[in-house]
Each structure stands twice: as C-alpha cells, then as structure tokens.
Amino acid sequence: MPRVHLMSDHRRFTDGEAVVESEGATVGAVIADLEQRYPGLGEALTHGASAGVNGEIHAEPQYLEVDTDTDIYFVAPLTGG
Amino acid sequence: MTVAADPPAYKWVGTRPIRHDGYEKVIGKARFAADLDLPGQLHAAYLRSPHGHARIVSIDTTTAAGMPGVKAVVTGADFPDLDPTDPNFDVSVNVMARGTVLYNGHALAAVAATTRAEAAAAAAAIQVEYELLPVVLTLDESMADGAPLVNEHNVTKFVESDGPSNLATVNVLERGDVDAAFATADLVVEREFDTAHVHQGYIEPHACVVDVGPNGKADVWASSQGHFMVRSLTAATLGWEPSRIKVTPAEIGGGFGGKTTIYLEPVAARLSEMSGRPVKLVMTREEVLRATGPAPASKSRVKIAASDDGDLTAIECWFGYSVGCTNDFAGLVGAMSVASYKFPNLKLEAVGVLTNTPKTAAYRAPSAPQAAFAIESVIDELAQALDMDPIGLRLRNAVAEGDPTAMGMPHPRIGFIECLEALRDSDHYRSPVPDGAARGVGTGFWFNIGEQSSATVNLNEDGTATVITGSPDIGGSRASMALMAAEELGIDVYRITPMVADTESVGFTDVTEGSRATFSTGMAVVNACRDLIEELRARAATILGVEQDAVTWVDGAAVADGQDPLPLSAIAARAKSTGGPLTVTASLNAAGAGPSFAVHCCDLTVDEETGQVAILRYTAVQDAGTAIHPSYVEGQLQGGTVQGIGWALNEEYVFDDDGSLENASFLDYRIPVASDLPMIDTIIVEVPNPAHPYGVRGVGETGIVPPLATIANAVARATSTRMTSLPMSPPKILAALDTP
Numbered sequence: 001m002p003r004v005h006l007m008s009d010h011r012r013f014t015d016g017e018a019v020v021e022s023e024g025a026t027v028g029a030v031i032a033d034l035e036q037r038y039p040g041l042g043e044a045l046t047h048g049a050s051a052g053v054n055g056e057i058h059a060e061p062q063y064l065e066v067d068t069d070t071d072i073y074f075v076a077p078l079t080g081g
Numbered sequence: 082m083t084v085a086a087d088p089p090a091y092k093w094v095g096t097r098p099i100r101h102d103g104y105e106k107v108i109g110k111a112r113f114a115a116d117l118d119l120p121g122q123l124h125a126a127y128l129r130s131p132h133g134h135a136r137i138v139s140i141d142t143t144t145a146a147g148m149p150g151v152k153a154v155v156t157g158a159d160f161p162d163l164d165p166t167d168p169n170f171d172v173s174v175n176v177m178a179r180g181t182v183l184y185n186g187h188a189l190a191a192v193a194a195t196t197r198a199e200a201a202a203a204a205a206a207i208q209v210e211y212e213l214l215p216v217v218l219t220l221d222e223s224m225a226d227g228a229p230l231v232n233e234h235n236v237t238k239f240v241e242s243d244g245p246s247n248l249a250t251v252n253v254l255e256r257g258d259v260d261a262a263f264a265t266a267d268l269v270v271e272r273e274f275d276t277a278h279v280h281q282g283y284i285e286p287h288a289c290v291v292d293v294g295p296n297g298k299a300d301v302w303a304s305s306q307g308h309f310m311v312r313s314l315t316a317a318t319l320g321w322e323p324s325r326i327k328v329t330p331a332e333i334g335g336g337f338g339g340k341t342t343i344y345l346e347p348v349a350a351r352l353s354e355m356s357g358r359p360v361k362l363v364m365t366r367e368e369v370l371r372a373t374g375p376a377p378a379s380k381s382r383v384k385i386a387a388s389d390d391g392d393l394t395a396i397e398c399w400f401g402y403s404v405g406c407t408n409d410f411a412g413l414v415g416a417m418s419v420a421s422y423k424f425p426n427l428k429l430e431a432v433g434v435l436t437n438t439p440k441t442a443a444y445r446a447p448s449a450p451q452a453a454f455a456i457e458s459v460i461d462e463l464a465q466a467l468d469m470d471p472i473g474l475r476l477r478n479a480v481a482e483g484d485p486t487a488m489g490m491p492h493p494r495i496g497f498i499e500c501l502e503a504l505r506d507s508d509h510y511r512s513p514v515p516d517g518a519a520r521g522v523g524t525g526f527w528f529n530i531g532e533q534s535s536a537t538v539n540l541n542e543d544g545t546a547t548v549i550t551g552s553p554d555i556g557g558s559r560a561s562m563a564l565m566a567a568e569e570l571g572i573d574v575y576r577i578t579p580m581v582a583d584t585e586s587v588g589f590t591d592v593t594e595g596s597r598a599t600f601s602t603g604m605a606v607v608n609a610c611r612d613l614i615e616e617l618r619a620r621a622a623t624i625l626g627v628e629q630d631a632v633t634w635v636d637g638a639a640v641a642d643g644q645d646p647l648p649l650s651a652i653a654a655r656a657k658s659t660g661g662p663l664t665v666t667a668s669l670n671a672a673g674a675g676p677s678f679a680v681h682c683c684d685l686t687v688d689e690e691t692g693q694v695a696i697l698r699y700t701a702v703q704d705a706g707t708a709i710h711p712s713y714v715e716g717q718l719q720g721g722t723v724q725g726i727g728w729a730l731n732e733e734y735v736f737d738d739d740g741s742l743e744n745a746s747f748l749d750y751r752i753p754v755a756s757d758l759p760m761i762d763t764i765i766v767e768v769p770n771p772a773h774p775y776g777v778r779g780v781g782e783t784g785i786v787p788p789l790a791t792i793a794n795a796v797a798r799a800t801s802t803r804m805t806s807l808p809m810s811p812p813k814i815l816a817a818l819d820t821p
Contacts, residue, residue: 005490007239007252007488009251012241018255056493056531056673056674056772073488073490075490076250076252078528078530078595079530080338080443080446080447080782081337081339081341081442081447081595081781081782
C-alpha cells in the first residue's frame with residue numbers, strides 16, 4: 001500500500017503517527033481513503049498541502065498515479081520568486 | 082568558468098550568442114510599460130494612507146471629482162468584496178483598501194485626469210475620516226500576549242485555528258530525537274539572529290496602461306513576471322471573467338519575485354471603464370518602496386549539535402517571518418535551508434506573523450536567505466570551534482542523491498558536493514587570504530518549481546522559425562529558448578526569432594517564479610520542436626517518396642538512404658504542396674525541477690574605525706544543471722550575489738512609530754552600486770537534471786541565499802565578533818566592536 005508521510009500538524013488526525021499506509025491508485029484516491037479512516041485529514045490535505053512523489057513536488061496531485069511502493073510526502077504549498 | 086564532469090557535445094546549447102532582443106534594448110527601442118501612450122490617454126494617481134492602521138470612517142470624493150481635468154475617481158467601494166477564504170482576497174484588499182487601511186501607504190482611492198499633476202492634486206483633495214487603530218510593526222509586538230489584531234480577516238494556515246490571529250502560517254518538521262542528540266553531543270552552538278525588511282530594488286517601477294473598450298473588453302499593457310497571472314488576478318479583483326482581459330507583456334526592468342503579483346491593473350481598468358478613456362498608471366519610486374512587496378523581516382533561533390570529528394548530529398530551529406499585513410506567505414520555504422546537510426535529528430518550526438507593514442512579496446528564493454544566514458553562521462562557528470576547514474566540515478555533512486530533504490522526501494540527483502569541491506579547488510579558495518582581510522564561505526539551496534508552460538513554433542517559408550512563448554523575458558530567456566530550438570531543429574540560432582506573446586496569442590503559461598522559465602517553458606519549446614521534426618520527417622518522406630520510418634533527422638536535414646539530405650529550408654519551401662503550414666504547439670505542467678545549490682566565498686576587510694566593510698574578492702559557485710546560455714547564468718549568479726550583499730551590509734526598511742517608511746528613496750535606501758563591489762567571479766557547475774531534456778536546473782533564485790552568511794562569516798573572522806543582526810551597517814559593526 002502507498003505510504004503517506006504527514007507534516008507535524010496533520011499528525012493530530014492520526015494519533016501522532018507520522019507515516020500511515022493507505023489505499024488508492026491515485027493521490028486523490030489515497031486522500032479519500034485517509035478521510036474515511038481519519039476524518040478531517042483528507043480535507044486538510046486537499047486544501048493545505050502539496051505532495052512530493054518520486055522526488056518531485058506536485059501542487060495539484062489528485063490525479064497522479066501511485067502504486068503500492070509509492071511514498072507520498074505531504075508538505076505545505078511551495079512558491080518561488 | 083564552467084565545471085562539468087562529462088559535458089555532452091552540443092552545437093548551440095552552451096554557446097553565448099548576442100541576445101535576440103539586445104538591439105532594441107541597446108538603442109532604446111524596447112518598450113517598457115511606461116513607454117506606451119495611447120490617444121486620449123488619462124493619467125492616474127493614488128491617495129494612500131498616512132496611517133499605519135486605521136478604520137476608514139468615510140471617504141468624500143466630491144471635491145476631487147469636480148477638479149480640473151478629473152474624469153474618474155475610484156475607492157474600495159468600486160471593487161467587489163471577495164470572501165476572505167477566496168485565494169485572491171489578500172491581493173484584492175491590497176490593491177484597494179476596504180474599510181480598513183492596514184499599513185502606511187495602503188491605497189484607498191485613485192483619480193484619473195488629463196495630466197498626472199491634475200490627478201495627484203485631486204487625489205490629495207479626497208477627504209478621509211479615519212479612526213486610528215493600534216499599529217503593530219514588529220514580530221515581537223505581533224506575537225505578544227494580548228497584541229492587537231493586525232488584520233481581522235486573518236486565520237492561521239496549516240494548523241488548527243479557532244479565529245482571527247496575527248499568526249499567518251505555522252509549519253513544523255521533525256525527524257529523529259533532537260533532545261537525545263543534544264544531550265549527548267560533544268559540541269552545541271546556539272544563536273539568535275534577526276534581519277530587516279528589504280526590497281527587491283528593481284529599477285523599473287510598476288507601470289501599466291489599460292484601455293477598456295465600449296464592448297467591455299480590457300486591453301492591458303503591463304510589466305510583470307507573468308501576464309497570465311496579471312490577467313487572472315486583475316479579473317478576480319474586478320469580479321470579471323479572465324476572458325474579458327487581454328494582457329500584452331511589456332519588457333520588464335527587473336522583478337526578482339516582486340512582480341509575481343499585481344498592484345495597479347484593476348485600478349487602471351476600473352478608471353478606464355468609468356471614464357471611457359485609456360488610463361496610464363505609473364508608480365513613483367517612493368510608492369514602490371512604500372507599497373510594493375518587500376521581503377519579510379525575520380528573527381530566528383538556531384541550535385546545532387556536532388561530534389568532535391565534525392558530524393552534524395542535530396538541528397533545532399525556529400524561524401519567524403514578519404510577512405506584512407496579509408497572509409499569502411508560504412512559510413515552509415525557509416525550512417528548505419536545512420535541506421543541505423544530513424541531520425539525523427531535526428526539529429524545525431517556521432511561522433509567518435502579520436504586522437502593519439506592506440504586504441510582502443517573493444524576493445528570488447523567498448525566505449531562504451534569512452534562514453541560511455542563521456544556519457550557515459552557526460555552521461561556521463562550529464567549524465571554528467572544531468578547528469576544521471569550513472568547506473571540509475560542509476563536505477563531511479553534505480547531502481547527495483537519496484539523502485532526505487527537510488520534509489523527508491529523498492533528494493533527486495543534486496550537485497551540492499560538486500559545488501563544494503569546485504570552490505575548494507578554485508583559484509580563489511586556494512589563494513592566501515590577503516593581508517588584513519578575512520575570508521568567509523556560505524552555502525544555499527533552492528528547490529525550484531515547474532508549473533505550466535506553452536510554446537508555439539512556426540516554421541516560415543524561408544526556413545526560419547518563430548518560437549513563441551508566454552514567459553516574459555526577465556533574465557535572457559528569449560536567447561535560451563532560441564538556443565534550445567536551434568539545437569533541436571539543427572539550424573542557426575539567428576534563424577530563430579524568439580518572442581513573447583500576449584494572453585490571446587499563446588497557450589496559458591504560469592507566472593515566472595521558482596526559477597522555472599528556462600526549465601519549464603524551455604521544455605515546452607523542446608517538445609514543440611520535436612513534434613515539428615516529426616512533421617518535417619513526414620513531409621520529407623512525401624517529397625522523397627519513401628516511408629516516414631526511412632527518414633531520420635540529422636543536423637537540420639531529413640536523411641534517407643540513397644538520397645541527398647533534404648534541408649529544413651527545402652521542406653519549409655514546399656509546405657503548401659505537402660500539407661500546409663508547419664506550425665506546432667506544445668503545453669505541459671512540468672514536474673522534476675531540479676534543486677539547485679550554491680557555495681560562495683568572500684574576502685573582505687573591516688575598517689574598525691568606521692565600521693565599513695570593503696569586499697575585495699567574491700566567488701559564486703552554483704549548479705546550473707546545464708547552462709543553456711552561460712552568460713545569462715553568470716548574470717543571474719552575479720545579480721543574486723549583489724542583492725545578497727546589499728541585504729547583508731546596507732539595506733533595511735526604517736519605519737517610524739506609525740509605520741511610515743522613513744527611507745523611501747534610493748538615496749536613503751542604499752543598494753550596492755558598481756563602485757562598491759569587485760567583479761563577482763562565477764563558477765558554473767553542471768550536474769544535469771535528469772528530468773529536463775538538456776539537464777536544466779533553474780538558476781534565478783539560489784544565488785541570493787548564501788551571501789548574507791558568507792559575509793557575516795568573513796566579518797566574524799575579521800573582527801572576532803559574530804554579527805547576528807542585519808544589515809551589518811557601519812554603526813552596527815562599530816557598536817558590536819565596542820561591546821565587550
């Protein structure tokens with residue numbers, strides 16, 4: 001199952017767990033699964049995070065495909081100058 | 082100087098042709114936004130708040146509206162009120178105050194008149210009744226218990242929040258067990274630091290001309306880092322659909338992140354709509370400094386543990402950024418500065434805090450220089466305490482591919498170690514420190530971003546090509562686009578005309594930020610050229626009477642066995658007879674922007690009688706992945722360095738108690754000039770980014786990250802005094818030297 005790495009504040013939804021496993025073939029599906037298991041977490045990830053997948057950070061990752069070995073790192077949105 | 086392990090053999094990429102837009106710029110023909118004048122054009126001027134924080138009880142524009150030459154007056158009431166949860170809310174409120182002025186200089190009305198003098202006189206005649214509110218100017222004031230609210234609409238992002246707050250953002254990153262690591266460390270250094278608000282200092286003030294026609298459509302000419310961004314933010318502020326607005330990009334006289342947002346265009350548009358005339362709106366330098374985005378001031382605490390043999394074992398840090406009066410600041414980015422070293426134990430908190438100061442904006446690598454100043458100063462102090470070479474200590478702990486970033490995700494292929502080695506082996510670092518001088522080093526990191534870009538390539542009947550993109554040419558990107566197209570198509574770079582098209586003539590392209598133009602837009606150009614080559618092979622197959630699979634593209638010509646090569650120009654000349662015009666378009670949402678590292682070295686002297694710092698020699702090393710046009714890569718490195726030197730030594734916003742900026746001119750806000758500096762030497766390291774067809778990494782931002790600490794570290798070694806407050810102006814240095 002994809003492994004989801006959470007920012008510190010998001011761990012309040014998971015009883016402090018920093019890494020949780022989830023199910024889904026896309027990042028969006030993973031978020032939906034997390035919302036089912038940890039109410040509120042999916043909403044927080046949808047509106048307040050970018051996702052780092054396979055070494056790349058994606059601002060709108062919901063349709064990004066993942067597989068069972070994928071690590072997803074949710075981070076605060078990034079910007080630049 | 083360029084350092085590349087095994088450079089590929091390119092014909093055009095890596096060469097230094099004269100830029101295609103150079104002629105117009107040299108003879109003064111290039112048109113910047115303020116250069117445009119339209120028949121019947123009006124001129125506009127603002128009324129700005131003289132108070133740092135106040136409720137607007139009433140605005141009376143009656144007198145102003147009747148003054149000579151006045152054609153239209155706008156206030157906040159002429160713009161829709163966006164919901165505070167709308168992502169464009171903060172921009173909208175900053176464009177024109179609604180109900181409350183949040184900083185001294187906040188726009189609250191504007192006038193369009195026949196002349197600028199008439200507009201300014203009328204703006205000054207607008208009568209405003211204010212109810213003064215408490216002014217919060219510093220991070221400490223804002224975070225104090227019981228502090229007045231800076232902005233009643235602000236809700237803290239990224240954490241659970243229960244109502245309005247002065248906290249803008251809170252980001253926390255943790256791994257390992259820092260408490261245990263500090264408890265068992267051989268050596269711990271802890272310091273506190275602060276930096277002041279600084280401005281991007283672009284030479285060209287913000288300017289635009291807007292003409293709203295009888296059909297309600299607006300033509301906008303504006304200087305920005307992204308005209309699609311101007312379109313979308315202007316539309317949001319006006320409550321219009323974006324398609325009502327066409328934005329034509331003017332040449333840009335510097336942006337450095339400060340032109341990734343808007344200030345003027347909705348105001349000029351509404352004035353034009355009301356008056357039925359084109360409206361020109363140009364900021365003065367004073368307005369630029371008072372009311373456009375400076376970089377945040379900051380405070381920080383950094384604590385690092387090390388073993389006696391130089392392993393960095395833990396870092397704990399807190400970064401606070403004074404982000405101004407609104408909350409659209411991505412506070413995590415400062416955290417990226419801890420990405421450079423393999424800390425097994427890490428705890429980092431970064432917060433953005435609101436103050437009644439101008440809404441801040443990006444400045445090259447937003448928030449990273451402040452963080453790197455603190456971290457790289459402590460690293461240097463550790464090197465001194467351990468009696469280690471400062472490059473050696475960094476090499477021992479530097480991250481490489483596969484090591485975790487601050488957020489835990491592994492680094493892709495990066496070139497930090499190569500940059501450190503390039504400086505270590507440089508003539509500068511191998512030369513003795515001049516008598517009476519001291520040497521400092523520092524490093525910096527920036528992640529870079531991709532985002533959306535589009536490109537169209539038109540092959541003309543004479544075999545030349547026009548490359549059309551939607552990224553304004555801020556740092557020589559026209560030349561870089563032409564070089565990549567020349568490499569792909571196999572034709573002379575001067576047979577390519579690169580141009581930047583308006584929002585109705587090229588596909589959507591995101592704002593130029595995150596050092597993305599050469600990476601992302603360049604990738605769109607490459608993809609378009611590769612699609613064009615596919616079409617050229619098909620046309621050649623028709624002409625040669627062979628299957629397309631039998632045709633290859635070699636050095637600008639179609640080649641098939643047993644036939645003479647068919648050059649691109651010959652295929653272009655027969656476009657009509659083989660299927661019609663040869664035009665291709667490519668668009669993408671680019672991922673894989675390669676992170677960039679920089680390592681700087683500075684020799685300087687400190688006059689202990691005056692406190693003045695004199696920089697004798699400076700070298701900037703940076704990984705560019707592949708330098709498409711090395712001259713413009715060097716220019717980015719040099720420009721970022723010089724701006725960082727100004728940040729370190731001279732530049733700061735000075736506010737009075739009511740938040741009025743006391744040094745709102747280039748006489749009093751002193752940026753470095755050529756006579757202050759030696760030539761900034763550069764070393765381009767090339768560790769290709771595997772996610773780009775030519776290996777490009779963005780280079781526009783990282784160069785401003787290291788100078789603050791680099792100079793502070795040299796000053797520390799020159800004076801045996803660790804400077805922890807920027808700028809290190811002569812009075813501050815004298816005061817520090819006088820402190821026992």
